[in-house]
Amino acid sequence: MTVIGESAPSKPTGSGRHTTDHQAPQPYAYRRRELVEPDWRRLPGWRDVTEAQWRDAQWQRAHCVKNAGQLRAVLGDLLTDRFYADLNADQQHLATMSMLVTPQMLNTMAAEDSVPPAAFTDAFYANPVRRYMIPVRSDRDPEWPSHPHATRDSLHEAEMWVVEGLTHRYPTKVLAELLSTCPQYCGHCTRMDLVGNSTPQVDKLRLGLKPVDRQDRMIDYLRRTPTVRDVVVSGGDVANVPWHQLESFLMRLLDIDTVRDVRLATKALAGLPQHWLQPRVVEGLERVARTAARRGVNLAIHTHINHARSVTPLVAEAARTALEVGVRDVRNQGVLLRGVNATPTDLLDLCFALQGEANILPYYFYLCDMIPNAEHWRVAVWEAQDLQHAIMGYLPGYATPRIVCDVPYVGKRWVHQVAEYDQERGISYWTKNYRTGIELDDPDALTRRYPYYDPIATLPASGQRWWAERRG
Ligand code: SF4
Incomplete structure (x- = not known):
């Protein structure tokens, strides 16, 4: 191992600067690339x-x-x-x-x-x-398509509903699921328990209330709960909420003076940018953005793009249009998926396409959650740590995404925040500094260690054997 400061000195040049005969290439070579829409x-x-x-x-x-x-x-x-x-x-x-x-x-x-x-x-x-x-x-992984600890609602969001569709997990933030459909369905969807049509494998949970009643109850809860300042308006995908309904919900949210951040979750910005370019949607978004700005509320769009190929000129146009009409920021929350983007080059290509060509801030990459039949997509925590290291230093600091693990009953943790890690069995342990809505009376919530599991295929042979011996 070479220690910095101990390497052989390079040759001085006439200008006093140092150079070497053979410059080693950078691990990642940046060059600007135009966005393309295939014909x-x-x-x-x-x-x-x-x-x-x-x-x-x-x-x-x-x-x-x-x-x-x-x-x-x-x-x-x-x-x-x-x-x-x-x-x-x-x-x-x-x-x-x-x-x-x-x-x-x-x-x-x-x-x-x-x-x-x-x-x-x-x-x-x-x-x-x-x-x-x-x-x-x-x-799919032929040996372990699902991890033994995989569950349908792996983040326990429905358990933390304070009214139907409103998850209160963090002290100051809530997730409002307005509906359970999207204009496109991702195979790895973390809300597979609720979102989309049933499949031969999964009979989906159904929202019971009428949308208007659900929204009334959400607004009522937020009025009664001034400690919540940040609302992620999601689903599903808000692009499937009829615009007049979404606008009315957002305006009612903006009327609550304790709500200071509103984030609209929509993969459709990339999957169906045409939706966000429709004149009636753009005009409506402008009305909402103006109201948010007048009240000092940070209105942002959060989208979900996993590969540079999805960043087409039309996607950039939709993002810029939202910014032009007053949305404060458009940010990307991608999912780290093996075979899709889990290499430094794929991640950096995507981040540069987002940041440099589409004005979308690379914000987070989540580890794929522990839902059934997702093992072939998931990466181990140590792999995610290596990827975080590999992407540091190329993008502006504010646009360098954090790779996060959404730990069940904990929430998002940066992948280097792991408290303890048994790499042989692929079990990492995490801690937290707040109580979720279902632990307000739990004296051990803040001292407990919460487990997360690496995909078994990534473990050494001894670790894979350990799991095989425990298979039912
Ligand atoms: S857009 Fe989001 S909610 Fe809809 S299927 Fe994809 S990951 Fe799930």
Whole structure:
């Protein structure tokens, strides 16, 4: 190991500066890259789709792909039967989310149509956006598809509901789930218990109250609870809340003078940017942003983008439009997923596309939560720590994302905050400095250590054996 200050001196130059004969390359080589929107007309099912149709949110919604048959209608024989069979098998036996992919997203997954079907299929299999939006059976971990401690509502959000859909986990913040649908469904969705249609594997929890009653109760709770200053308005995806309803809810929130931060959660900014570019939505957002600014409230949009390929010119246009009409910030909360973005290069490429080309702040990357059938996506805590180290120093400090582990019953912790870590068995222990809403009477809440588990496939042989011996 070389200790700084002990390395061999480099040669002095005439100017007094030091240089070496052979400069070692940087681990990551930055260069500016233009955003691209692949031409959708290369794909058989969209040969005649016009620019106006592509930019139309209703056209995008009406042409979402929901099953293998609809995927075939777009990609035709470019994909071989092997892929469609693999997809059907996954939907029948493993998928925790039903399939719903916007044309906007599918367009970023498919290769050029000029390659032969076998090569097109291989490229589609390998595509990072496909790997989390259209999972197939062969993607999953054959030995341990689920961790033994995986659970449906792995963050226990419903347990912490103070009224239906309103999770009060942190002392000053709440999560308001206004609805349980999105314009697109991600295979790794942490709210798989609630969000989307039921699948053969998962009968989803249903919200019981009418949306308007749920919203009334949320507003009532927030009026009665002045210690809450920060409201994440989510779902699902707020892009699926009829605009007049969302605007009315936001205006009522802004009327509560103890609410100081409002964050709108919408993956649709990337999955369906057309939604956020519709004139009635932009005008409505401007009214809300003006009101927030007048009252000194920080209104932000939080989106969820996992790979640089998803940052297209239309996504940048949607983000800039939101900023232009007065939203204070647009931030990204990605999910760290093996095979999608869990390398320093993929993370930095994405962050530079967000920060440099789309004015979206790279804010967080979450470890994929411990939901069923997600082991092939998850990374170990030590891998996440290595990735955090690898991405330091390239981006502006304020735009360097934190990689966080959302520890059950704890909340987000930076991956280096682990209190104790048994790497052989892949069990990390975490502590916290506040009580969640269900622990107000628990004397041990602040001294307890809360476990989190690495994927078993990442453990040494002895650790994998330990888990295998305990398998039921
Ligand atoms: S957009 Fe968010 S809530 Fe909707 S499926 Fe994806 S991860 Fe889940």
